[in-house]
Amino acid sequence: MSSPCATLCEVLFAILLPPLGICLRYGCCTVEFLICLVLTILGYIPGIIYALYAILCVDTDRFRGDQYQQLA
Template identity: 70%
Template sequence: MASRCEVFLEILIAIFIPPLGVCLRDGCCSCEFFICLVLTLLGYIPGIIYAVYAIVVRGSHPDDQWRPLTA
């Protein structure tokens, strides 16, 4: 599980370059990365919103379950 500092830095990177923030969390060949890339190409703001969503809510978990924001 990522520390709070790592999550904070990933969110900062996701604000400036959304696909890179998702790539650091999930990898370059993940579905989340391609969704974020397409959303960023269609509009910068939707890319940021999805990147933050993918980093904070979805996260990278072995069982791929949702986790609360306080975890």
């Protein structure tokens, strides 16, 4: 779980430039980043809404860890 200060910075970046907030949370070569980038290109407000949803509502700890060992 990320610290409250890191989450605040991600939210501020998500409001100013949505793909940057997603990049800080998930990385630059992820599906979340690409979705946010496309939504931001199509419209700034949908990009902000998706970025805030992905940062505040999606549990990133669920997706981290040994995903590849679970499949084996």
